[in-house]
Amino acid sequence: MRRSSSLHQAALWCVLLCLAVRITRAQSQDLYRRVGDDVVLRPDLSSVREPVITSISWKHGDDLAIEWDRDGGVVEPYRQFRGQATLNITTAELKISGLTGNFSGKYEVEVNGKPIASSSTVLKVIFPVSKPTVSWRCDEGLTSCLLSCDGDVTAQDQVIWRRDVHKETHLPKQLNITRERDANYKEFRCVLVNQVSEESSEPVVNPLSKAPGEKPGEGQKWMTGLTVFISLLAILVVVALVHRSRAGFWFYDTEFMPWEGGFWRRSETAGEDHAANGRALSNAEAAESNGTNAAREQRHEAHRSILPNNGQQQQNNVMIIQASYASVTA
Incomplete structure (x- = not known):
């Protein structure tokens, strides 16, 4: 009795293991592609018993996408697959070019009239992420700030914040920083990631690295003013030299104004x-x-x-x- 019971248990475990394997093989594979890309769906033909392939049909959801049989000898695509899908009648591979959202969905293939469950694929065509920007809002005492990762963020996008070279993942769009904890960091940036792309914002100088009470950006205003002044001065010097070269005398030796023709005309006298x-x-x-x-x-x-x-x-x-x-x- 005990021996018989052990045999029954072993047989039961074998059946359960086989079912688990079949269920695992039958599960669909998620495949991500970006809009505009191409994709090739490759079925596993190891389960095909016949030595020769006589018919192939791919389904998109419940609808027929493309089919071929040896008797007709013609590959026939349907609907949005016309002009954008090709079928390899030797390997049963389906290639789709110029993907759009209309091609998203579940794909199943039948070879010689029999479905190949292990080749079931769920294709997800998505847009690449946009380039984000970082904005911030600080309290009056400049002791804490709230950084926001701004962009076209979807539910599929992941937000990554970087403090200098340090990386923090799985964070929300907004990041709270404090002077006590984050004043030593030089810059921040946020990164948007999805299954087909990744984009990083431009680095933003840490607003808490300023002196207490100083508004973010005030420390750079004088540098901006100096840069503008030097640029204008350089332009004036260049204009003066060009006028001297063309007219033959300095601009303060003429009674004409710069917008008058005589200002730039060489004086014969x-x-x-x-x-x-x-x-x-x-x-x-x-x-x-x-x-x-x-x-x-x-x-x-x-x-x-x-x-x-x-x-x-x-x-x-x-x-x-x-x-x-x-x-x-x-």
Whole structure:
């Protein structure tokens, strides 16, 4: 009796194990593809007993997607599969190009009129994730902030937050940070992930790394202002050099405004004006030199007239010389 009972238990376990294996093999496989991609569904033909394949049919849900049989010899696609699906009659592989959401669903194949349960596949065509952005809102004392991962987040998307190089997964769209715990981190970013894609936001400087009471971004305002000032100054210098090269004189030497044509036109009289100015300066220097020579000659003449006279006459001549010298030097 005990031996018979043991045999029955062993047989029961074998049956249960076989059922479990069949159930496992019959379960559908989830296959993810992004919109616009191609996919190839490959059935397992190990269960096909016949040496030659005589017919193949693929079903999409309850509807026939594509079929072929040796007698007809023609591959016949249906509905949205026309022009986008091809069938390999040797391997029974189904290829679909340019996937859209209409191709999502369960696919089953029959070879030689018999279903192949192990090749049941659930195709899920989804869009790739969008590039997220990070926004934040802090309290007045700047002791804590709430970061938000903004983007087209769906139920299938996973949000990953990164503190510098540290990675935290399975978090909600919003992340609460505090000065006590997170002030030493330099930047934050969020990453959106689904089964077909991954996109990361641009890094955001940690708003809690600022001094207490300083609003996020204030520390960079002066750098922005300095950058703008240097850029404008560089533009002005370039414009001035271009004007000097084209017009032949500096912009402050003309009566025209920058938006007037004469401002950029080379002046034909510019050289003559400079030459005239040079001649006038030379004449003025010559006149000054002639006046100085005449004064010197007058002083020498007066000295020569002093020598033959007596004391009173010499004194009068000295006074005349002094008056003449004073008038010349004035």
